[in-house]
Amino acid sequence: xxxxxxxxxxxxxxxxxxxxxxxxxxxxxxxxxxxxxxxxxxxxxxxxxxxxxxxxxxxxxxxxxxxxxxxxxxxxxxxxxxxxxxxxxxxxxxxxxxxxxxxxxxxxxxxxxxxxxxxxxxxxxxxxxxxxxxxxxxxxxxxxxxxxxxxxxxxxxxxxxxxxxxxxxxxxxxxxxxxxxxxxxxxxxxxxxxxxxxxxxxxxxxxxxxxxxxxxxxxxxxxxxxxxxxxxxxxxxxxxxxxxxxxxxxxxxxxxxxxxxxxxxxxxxxxxxxxxxxxxxxxxxxxxxxxxxxxxxxxxxxxxxxxxxxxxxxxxxxxxxxxxxxxxxxxxxxxxxxxxxxxxxxxxxxxxxxxxxxxxxxxxxxxxxxxxxxxxxxxxxxxxxxxxxxxxxxxxxxxxxxxxxxxxxxxxxxxxxxxxxxxxxxxxxxxxxxxxxxxxxxxxxxxxxxxxxxxxxxxxxxxxxxxxxxxxxxxxxxxxxxxxxxxxxxxxxxxxxxxxxxxxx
Amino acid sequence: xxxxxxxxxxxxxxxxxxxxxxxxxxxxxxxxxxxxxxxxxxxxxxxxxxxxxxxxxxxxxxxxxxxxxxxxxxxxxxxxxxxxxxxxxxxxxxxxxxxxxxxxxxxxxxxxxxxxxxxxxxxxx
Numbered sequence: 001x002x003x004x005x006x007x008x009x010x011x012x013x014x015x016x017x018x019x020x021x022x023x024x025x026x027x028x029x030x031x032x033x034x035x036x037x038x039x040x041x042x043x044x045x046x047x048x049x050x051x052x053x054x055x056x057x058x059x060x061x062x063x064x065x066x067x068x069x070x071x072x073x074x075x076x077x078x079x080x081x082x083x084x085x086x087x088x089x090x091x092x093x094x095x096x097x098x099x100x101x102x103x104x105x106x107x108x109x110x111x112x113x114x115x116x117x118x119x120x121x122x123x124x125x126x127x128x129x130x131x132x133x134x135x136x137x138x139x140x141x142x143x144x145x146x147x148x149x150x151x152x153x154x155x156x157x158x159x160x161x162x163x164x165x166x167x168x169x170x171x172x173x174x175x176x177x178x179x180x181x182x183x184x185x186x187x188x189x190x191x192x193x194x195x196x197x198x199x200x201x202x203x204x205x206x207x208x209x210x211x212x213x214x215x216x217x218x219x220x221x222x223x224x225x226x227x228x229x230x231x232x233x234x235x236x237x238x239x240x241x242x243x244x245x246x247x248x249x250x251x252x253x254x255x256x257x258x259x260x261x262x263x264x265x266x267x268x269x270x271x272x273x274x275x276x277x278x279x280x281x282x283x284x285x286x287x288x289x290x291x292x293x294x295x296x297x298x299x300x301x302x303x304x305x306x307x308x309x310x311x312x313x314x315x316x317x318x319x320x321x322x323x324x325x326x327x328x329x330x331x332x333x334x335x336x337x338x339x340x341x342x343x344x345x346x347x348x349x350x351x352x353x354x355x356x357x358x359x360x361x362x363x364x365x366x367x368x369x370x371x372x373x374x375x376x377x378x379x380x381x382x383x384x385x386x387x388x389x390x391x392x393x394x395x396x397x398x399x400x401x402x403x404x405x406x407x408x409x410x411x412x413x414x415x416x417x418x419x420x421x422x423x424x425x426x427x428x429x430x431x432x433x434x435x436x437x438x439x440x441x442x443x444x445x446x447x448x449x450x451x452x453x454x455x456x457x458x459x460x461x462x463x464x465x466x467x468x469x470x471x472x473x474x475x476x477x478x479x480x481x482x483x484x485x486x487x488x489x490x491x492x493x494x495x496x497x498x499x500x501x502x503x504x505x
Numbered sequence: 506x507x508x509x510x511x512x513x514x515x516x517x518x519x520x521x522x523x524x525x526x527x528x529x530x531x532x533x534x535x536x537x538x539x540x541x542x543x544x545x546x547x548x549x550x551x552x553x554x555x556x557x558x559x560x561x562x563x564x565x566x567x568x569x570x571x572x573x574x575x576x577x578x579x580x581x582x583x584x585x586x587x588x589x590x591x592x593x594x595x596x597x598x599x600x601x602x603x604x605x606x607x608x609x610x611x612x613x614x615x616x617x618x619x620x621x622x623x624x625x626x627x628x629x630x
Contacts (some may be wrong), residue, residue: 151587151590152592154591155590155594158597158598162597162598162601165601165605166601169605169608173612174625176608176609176612177609177621177625179605180535180602180605180606180609183598183601183602184529184538184539184542184603187530187542187545187546188526188542188545189599190594191545191546191549194549194553194591195548195549195552198549198552198553198556201584202556311612391588424614
C-alpha cells in the first residue's frame with residue numbers, strides 16, 4: 001500500500017502500534033550503547049561521546065512518545081517473547097511510569113554532555129569506561145521504571161547500583177572507600193529486596209506485579225506477607241537514604257566525580273521511591289500490612305526530614321550539605337505517600353519531579369563553581385557571584401526553590417503536601433513541613449550570603465569553567481522557574497490521570 | 506524432632522543471615538566485610554532453593570515418552586533459575602568489591618578500617 005493512500009486515522013494507529021512495539025527499546029537503547037561505546041572509544045573518544053549522547057537523545061524522544069501515548073490511550077504493556085504475563089516477563093508503563101520515564105531519560109541526556117566534558121582527564125580507554133557505566137546506569141534506572149516483574153526489578157536495581165558504585169569510585173582517592181561502603185550497604189539493600197520477594201513469591205507463586213496484586217488479598221493476613229513487605233521496605237529505605245539508613249549517602253555524594261552527580265543526585269533516590277510506591281500502592285493496594293507500613297513510614301519520613309535538615313546545618317562542604325538536604329527532601333516524597341490522600345500524593349509525585357530538577361541544578365552549578373575554583377565548601381564560593389553571575393543566579397533560584405519560595409516549583413509541591421496533611425488532620429506532619437522549611441532557609445542562605453555578600457580571596461586559583469558545564473545549570477534553573485509558573489497546568493493536566501490510575505482515593 | 510528437620514534449612518538461612526550481618530557490622534577488615542556480604546547473599550540462595558522443594562518430587566526433567574507430566578511430581582524449577590541470576594549478580598558485586606579493595610590497598614596500604622580512617626584523617630589535616 002502506498003503511504004499517501006493510508007487514511008490519517010490509520011497513520012495515527014500505525015504510529016501508536018509502532019510506539020507500543022518500540023517501548024522496550026527505552027531500556028535496550030542505553031544498554032546496547034553501553035556495550036558498544038568502549039569499543040568505539042578505543043578508536044575515537046570523540047565519536048564515542050557523540051554516539052552515547054545520540055543514544056540518550058533518541059531514548060529521550062522515545063520516552064516522550066511513549067508517555068504521550070500512555071496519557072492518550074492508557075497503560076502500555078509489552079510481553080517478551082509473546083508469553084503472557086504470569087508466565088512471561090512484561091514491561092508496563094502506566095501514568096506514573098509515564099511521568100518517571102521521561103524524567104530519567106531527560107536527566108541522563110542533560111548531564112551526559114557536561115559529564116563527558118568534566119571527565120576529560122579520563123583519556124581514551126577510561127573515557128569509554130565512564131560512558132559505558134553512565135549508559136548502564138541509565139538503562140538500569142529506566143528498567144526499574146518500566147518493568148512489570150518484581151524479580152526483573154531486582155536485576156535492574158543491581159545494574160544501576162553496580163554502575164553507581166563504579167562511577168562513585170572514579171572520584172577522588174577517598175571516593176574508593178566511600179564506594180566500597182556504598183557497595184556493602186547497597187548489596188544488603190538489594191539482598192533484602194530479594195529476600196522479601198522470596199516470601200511473597202512463596203505465598204502467591206507469581207513475580208508479576210499485576211498478577212501478585214490479584215493473588216495477594218487471599219493471603220494478606222499471613223505473617224509471611226508482613227515479613228516480606230518489611231524486608232522490601234527496609235531494602236528500598238536504604239536505597240532511598242532515609243534517616244537512619246542514610247549513612248552511605250553523604251560520603252558517596254561528596255567524593256563522587258562532579259560530572260556524574262547531577263544525574264545520580266536527581267534520579268537514584270527518586271527511582272527507589274517510585275519502586276516503593278509501586279509495591280505499596282500497585283501490588284499491595286495499600287491493604288493489610290502495606291497500610292501499617294505506610295503509617296510507620298510516615299513517622300520515619302518525618303524523622304528523616306527533621307534529621308536531614310538539622311544535619312545539613314552543620315556542614316561546611318556544600319556537597320555534603322546537599323546530600324543531607326536530599327535525605328530531608330526524599331522524606332517529603334515518602335510522607336506524601338504515607339498521608340495518602342489525593343492532595344498529598346499529588347504533592348509527592350510533583351515533588352519527585354521538582355526536587356530532581358532543583359537538586360540537580362544545585363549540583364550542576366556547584367560543578368561549575370568547582371571547575372573555576374577547585375573548591376566546594378562555603379568559603380570556597382565566596383564572592384563568586386561577581387565572576388559567575390549567571391551560575392550564581394541559577395544556584396540561588398534552585399536553592400530558593402528547595403526552600404519553597406513562590407513562584408518556584410518547590411513551593412507548589414510543598415503546598416499540595418501541606419494541604420494533604422491539613423486535610424488528613426495530620427498536624428504533627430504540618431509542623432514538620434514548616435520547621436524543615438525554616439531550617440532549609442538557614443542552611444541555604446549561608447551559601448547565598450557567601451556567594452553574593454562576601455568578597456573573594458585574593459590570589460585564589462581561578463580557571464575558566466567550560467560552557468557545557470554552565471549550560472545545564474542555567475537550563476535547569478529555567479526549568480525550576482517554568483515548572484513553578486506553569487505548575488497549574490502540570491497539576492491540572494497530568495496529575496489527575498496519575499492519581500486516578502495510581503489508586504489513592 | 507521431624508518438625509525440626511523439616512525447617513532445618515530455614516534455621517540455616519537465619520544463621521547465615523546473622524553471620525553475614527555480624528561480619529559486615531563488627532569486623533574491622535574490609536576484606537572480611539566483603540566475605541560477610543557474600544555469606545549474606547548465600548543465605549538468600551538457600552532460602553529460595555529450600556522453598557522450591559517438595560516431598561517426594563524429582564528434578565524437573567520430564568522423562569522421554571511421559572505424555573502428561575504432573576506438576577506435583579517435580580520440584581519448582583523457577584527459584585533455581587532466579588537464583589542462577591542472583592549468583593551472577595553476586596559474582597558481579599564481588600568483582601567490583603575486590604577491584605575497589607585493590608585500589609584502596611594500593612592507595613592506603615591497609616584494609617583495616619581503623620587504620621584506614623586514621624590515614625585518611627591525617628591526610629586531610
